[in-house]
Amino acid sequence: MMVWLPVLVPAIAAIGTFVLGEDRGRSRNTLNLCAAALSAAVVISLAFRAYQGVVVTSTLPMLPGVDLGIHSDLTGLLFAAVATVLWGVTLVYAIGYMDHARDKARFFGFFALCIAAANGVALATDPVSLFLFYEVLTLTTYPLVVHSGTAEARAAGRTYLMYALGGGTALLLGVVWLTTLAGQTPFTPGGALGGIAGHTTALRVIFALMAAGFGVKAALMPLHGWLPGAMVAPAPVSSLLHAVAVVKAGVFGMIRLVNELFGPELASALGVAQVLAVLAATSIVVASVIALRQDDLKKRLAYSTVAQLSYITLGVALCSPLAAAGALAHLAHHAFMKITMFFTAGSLAETLHVKKLSQMGGVARRMPLTMTSFAVAAFALTGIPPLAGFASKWLLGSGSVEAGEPWALIVYVGAGALAMGYMLPILIASIRPGDQDAAEGTESDPRMLWPIVIVGALSIILGLTAGIPGSPAHWAMMAVAPSFGGVTP
């Protein structure tokens, strides 16, 4: 029963939020914060048990021959932990950010539902259950993207739906076909499709369909088109959903697909992993280059996200233990780093009404704490030791060599340089003298400030503690080990 809590608690909080209505702000905030704390506690405690090898599974009968299932394995719990912890942090930020906004009940309600869905994706036992939560996630994010109701927001919503539902249809067809061939196959480290390995053509098409479905949310080029437009949503949405929950659901799906459904061996043998690797590498490079040219801060961060997500996809596609561990670790690390930056963008927009790099002159002096945290996260992202980004990139790089694909290492290193290329100008712009020097006022509202500092600090901490059990990096290595028969860092 406890294993359903990460899904149920946020869902119940959502219902409570809708029922409470627009006016009872204090109760609503308390409800959501308590729910976040509770969910995080449950996930962490499940993780403790999982570290000791205890995995709990629970199923609910659904369609004939197909049950809805949830299980508490390490891989899923890592994603769930990231989502739940960052939910709590983002709640604090959002309460500050949305202070003057409308329709708060709707916002916080669907926010909680998104977390419930993301946790469902994380903990699903098999492709069908994962698909169910994955599509629910699409539906629950839509109201948040169109929250402001402007023509621009609604257009972004329409684009998002076209991509997400299109991808969802591809995923559905793939999953149904798979279930027709092999029955309901639970995710098993190392792969679960031994019985039907003979149907090579069918398996290739199924992989393509499922990868396309996951690829939309994972912003794998050319399926990334919805992400930059979705930046029109309020900053908490861009931060949590488009840096953490939604996009990570996509790459998480990729991880499950390659490591625990097809299995690294089969994926390599069929040749599909190689294709995915090339697509991901292309995505990294192209997105990074596009990021270099963006003046709008959130758009720059959006393309950076596209590139960073493809780090994960590439790592998964390399089919080697270290790369897989690096991919999963980066899922966590990137979440913390990117969310810091999106929070900052939100603070700049909300407090100073600054949205573009060209307007950012002097910001560093007006919001020193915010910009320092941003700088830390930015350096972490580019892979500077001993920050978080370095830890995951090191794993990914070593994994490339271990897999016998050194060209991937070159891609990672090059991408790091490009990242420096698109991050530095932001920092430089903030230090440069400009309009902000003359203006009044200082840092944001503390509810928006402290979350930024916390996640920024975590970007350092996660890097420093990378080898310690319980840190995402170590956790990731433990999680992927069974798929490969061991990880040797």
Next chain:
Amino acid sequence: MDHLPALLIITPLAGAALVFVTSRSVDRAITTVTAALITALAVLLAARVLDTGAFRYQVGGWAAPVGIDLVADGPAALFILLTAVVGSAVTLYATGYFPSSEPTRYGNGLFWTLWLFMWTSLNALFLTGDVFNVYVCLELVGISAVALVTLKGDAEALRAGGRYLFASMLAAMTYLLGVALVYSSVGQLDMETLRGVLLEPGMAGSGVAVGLALMVVALVLKTALVPAHFWLPTAHASAPTPVSAALSALVVKGSYFALLRLMLGVMPPGFLPGVDVTLAALGSLAILWGSLQAMLQPRIKQFVAYSTVAQIGYLFIVFPIARAGEDVLTLALTGALLHAIAHGLAKAGLFLGAGSLMERFGHAEIARMRGAARTAPVLTAAIALAGVTMMGLPPSGGFGSKWMLISASLHAGQWWWALVLGGGGLLAAAYMFRVIAVFVSDAEDDIGPARAPVRLEWMPLALAVAALFFVLAAPLVSDLVAVSTLDAPAVMLP
């Protein structure tokens, strides 16, 4: 409880008669009580069928072929249950919708009688085991439905009702001619006996085939399959809101059920070559055409009606798949029935929600309903959630049925239907979100206050939520569908 089938027909009939003779002030009470009774009976029937299997009921003690047999198997029980649930919801909504203080508006008193009478006919249709009785019940449903459509009394309603009546008469007469030809060839009207007779060699190509073909065509017209759908959008849109809900959710399923009985229960596989695929192809066309038209409608009830036209298409895809083999039949049939039920719930919610929204805004134009998400959140939620079922997204019953039908088509080796089903979901998303986008707009059109009683706002939401989580009821549906194939004495489906 041997007389359950008869009771299910007598109860609404008695209610209708009672409402007709008593004073107007007790109309609502009588109807509500009758609805509750029928629901209880429906549950009992489903329980009985699950427990001891399907059974036949001889009306008046006369056995077939002289008498008329009623057949209570899983699918029949399912549809009767659907009618009971949606019917009760519509009744509750109607008690709030028709203001008791306006005696002449909407021919007020007559609604209740006609509504219960339609309910009687529907129950009878779902229980019938005899092809001529199908004709009678179809006509009864048709008469009450047409009368209900014209209830408003204005030109638009009369016109819609007139068209509906003529389509109905065309279908019914054609069907009767078909029955005449069948009877003249084989001298049997009872469905199960007919099935046995048709299995004998040399049957195909005779007068029976022509008769059955006419019957199929007639039922297709009654079920408004494209291109015979022309009467449906105006009829469903011009009726009073509770009637629209009942028409789209239930009445359409009545003739569909008769078609299921005929095509899967009476005709052996391959009896009318090419019909299965033709029906499914027309169904695919319906999905496309209905969705496109729905996207273009400026008025909200017409929009919902065209969604019905599209959703009906899904129901016809089952025919070629179901014939592909024994193992696929149950899966395909469960998918089709699950779709019929989930659609019934969601469409009723959609119509009731749309109707309430129309009342509040004072007009029917979607483009002038901006900001409804803020000003009418409960109704917007009802419409959006009902839309999730239309789109076939999890965890709704629409998803469950889509899954099962795609799975069945793959098992049957007819994978192209999977593409149709997937594409249909995307089209539905297109037409639903076009409307939802207007609701979440930041501009706000003038809207009136929520009309008391509060159930006018909450009933649509309740129905939509029921459909939303209906995939969890799929095991129950599956169990009931299975009962039609077990060794009960009145096996209707192969």
Next chain:
Amino acid sequence: MSMYLIYALGGALVFAIGTYALLARRHLMHKVIGANLMGSGTFLVLIGLGNRTPDGVTDPVPQAMVLTGIVVTVALTALGLSIAKRYFSVTGLDNLDDEPSGGDRP
């Protein structure tokens, strides 16, 4: 046998005429009468083809069907006529194809 065949063929002919009237004629009365003709044609077919028992005893079932059919058709005709009458008094039109003038949109 051939006697009955005449009835049946005649019935089919009447049915066809009725179908044509229902579909192609614009006037509401013509449509209603057409539907009636379809019914009558079907009844003729029923009586004609259904009366073929070997031992000379009339088969009661077709007669029952025809009687039921007549009753149903009467009800439908009544409904059709009242709709036509009401429509005429509301719009002054005798067919469904012309657009009624004036405000009839809710």
